[in-house]
Amino acid sequence: MAVLRADAQRNLDRILVAAADAYAEVGPDVTIDEIARRAGVGHGTVFRHFPTKDALHAAVIAVRLDELLAYARDLLERPDTRAALEEFVWMAADAVRRDRALFEGIEECGAFEDVAVAKAELHDVVDKLIRRLQRSGTLRRGVDSRDIGALVGAAIKASMHAEREDAWRRYVQIVLDGLRA
Amino acid sequence: MAVLRADAQRNLDRILVAAADAYAEVGPDVTIDEIARRAGVGHGTVFRHFPTKDALHAAVIAVRLDELLAYARDLLERPDTRAALEEFVWMAADAVRRDRALFEGIEECGAFEDVAVAKAELHDVVDKLIRRLQRSGTLRRGVDSRDIGALVGAAIKASMHAEREDAWRRYVQIVLDGLRA
DNA sequence: GCAGCAGCGGACCGCCCGGTCCGCTTCTGC
DNA sequence: GCAGAAGCGGACCGGGCGGTCCGCTGCTGC
Numbered sequence: 001m002a003v004l005r006a007d008a009q010r011n012l013d014r015i016l017v018a019a020a021d022a023y024a025e026v027g028p029d030v031t032i033d034e035i036a037r038r039a040g041v042g043h044g045t046v047f048r049h050f051p052t053k054d055a056l057h058a059a060v061i062a063v064r065l066d067e068l069l070a071y072a073r074d075l076l077e078r079p080d081t082r083a084a085l086e087e088f089v090w091m092a093a094d095a096v097r098r099d100r101a102l103f104e105g106i107e108e109c110g111a112f113e114d115v116a117v118a119k120a121e122l123h124d125v126v127d128k129l130i131r132r133l134q135r136s137g138t139l140r141r142g143v144d145s146r147d148i149g150a151l152v153g154a155a156i157k158a159s160m161h162a163e164r165e166d167a168w169r170r171y172v173q174i175v176l177d178g179l180r181a
Numbered sequence: 182m183a184v185l186r187a188d189a190q191r192n193l194d195r196i197l198v199a200a201a202d203a204y205a206e207v208g209p210d211v212t213i214d215e216i217a218r219r220a221g222v223g224h225g226t227v228f229r230h231f232p233t234k235d236a237l238h239a240a241v242i243a244v245r246l247d248e249l250l251a252y253a254r255d256l257l258e259r260p261d262t263r264a265a266l267e268e269f270v271w272m273a274a275d276a277v278r279r280d281r282a283l284f285e286g287i288e289e290c291g292a293f294e295d296v297a298v299a300k301a302e303l304h305d306v307v308d309k310l311i312r313r314l315q316r317s318g319t320l321r322r323g324v325d326s327r328d329i330g331a332l333v334g335a336a337i338k339a340s341m342h343a344e345r346e347d348a349w350r351r352y353v354q355i356v357l358d359g360l361r362a
Numbered sequence: 363g364c365a366g367c368a369g370c371g372g373a374c375c376g377c378c379c380g381g382t383c384c385g386c387t388t389c390t391g392c
Numbered sequence: 393g394c395a396g397a398a399g400c401g402g403a404c405c406g407g408g409c410g411g412t413c414c415g416c417t418g419c420t421g422c
Contacts (some may be wrong), residue, residue, distance in 0.1 A: 004398090005399065007388075007400090008388075008400090011400085033380095033381075044383085044401050044403095047380085080233035147348070147352070150339035150340070154336055157338070158334065159331070170328070171328070174324075175332075178354075178360075181356060186420075187420090188418080189368075213409075216373090221369080223371030223372050224372080226371065229370080233410080235412090360364065
């Protein structure tokens with residue numbers, strides 16, 4: 001990564017922040033123009049930093065995944081594995097809930113190196129927790145971190161159209177209960 | 182509903198069938214052109230029968246909902262309520278799985294009379310089953326047919342990206358287990 | 363069989379949006 | 393402070409798609 005001129009670096013940062021905000025507030029179909037407007041740059045500038053819209057999307061997702069990864073690694077040290085996994089699930093669920101539009105298209109970002117790597121590492125870490133619990137017989141056999149991620153993500157998405165504000169908590173709890181051995 | 186000329190009625194039927202197929206095979210973003218092509222008509226013809234693309238989408242969904250409704254009504258007569266509800270869930274899950282793209286935007290079709298009515302009636306019937314089970318203490322309290330519909334629908338969607346072919350069954354089973362009292 | 367109208371369909375429109383390009387601006391190293 | 397390069401941004405392009413329109417077709421009632 002070549003070093004950027006100071007103003008270019010500042011713009012890059014602002015674009016990433018603006019993109020995250022825009023996905024959260026507008027939805028998965030934000031336009032590049034909207035992101036550029038929020039960042040206070042021309043939309044040509046966005047395309048100099050990211051060759052396509054998908055590349056920008058992937059970059060924002062990668063940031064979020066790295067945050068989750070750091071959090072998950074800390075949890076590996078916890079003595080109570082069950083509590084660690086549940087804490088991670090609740091934390092990840094809340095992250096997805098806040099940035100639901102952002103994570104919408106995460107499956108399509110697999111082609112981007114950094115997203116693929118972050119996802120793989122995250123799954124590795126969470127699978128460690130899962131296997132511990134499965135060996136101790138307190139978690140349903142045959143599920144892995146991808147299954148849990150998909151189900152929890154789905155529960156969040158399902159809760160978006162519910163009237164009650166706390167629907168997402170109830171839905172995640174239902175999934176967690178369903179995952180017990 | 183004025184009576185249509187024979188060829189117009191035939192075209193209308195073909196459009197509905199073609200639209201259902203197209204949503205299933207192409208995805209939620211099928212174009213009107215694609216649907217018209219499959220129906221063997223010009224796309225102007227589609228717009229004479231349905232004022233907007235959303236109206237066509239709603240019409241196709243309404244057909245599916247009516248089928249589910251008829252099925253659910255039959256189940257009301259079953260002596261074993263638990264089996265009836267589970268059978269309905271599995272049946273609806275399979276319907277959603279086959280036509281996942283179609284049901285994707287169902288929340289946005291509430292503005293269309295026939296969809297709204299069919300949904301309301303379906304929820305009424307399923308809620309009857311649910312309340313029976315809740316009174317007998319075998320189903321988690323505080324959930325209604327909308328919750329279950331949302332969760333099962335989301336579980337199906339979540340299973341689409343899984344490698345294993347039978348992921349949807351496992352996911353639906355996890356949700357059903359989580360819904361037990 | 364024919365008149366007349368319901369119905370057809372494809373040419374056309376306008377909008378949106380991702381992506382490109384190039385003349386101008388602003389930063390940086392000296 | 394200056395030269396030159398790095399960066400900027402908005403005008404522009406092209407493709408796609410929802411929706412309209414109108415001249416032609418072929419169905420229907422008599």
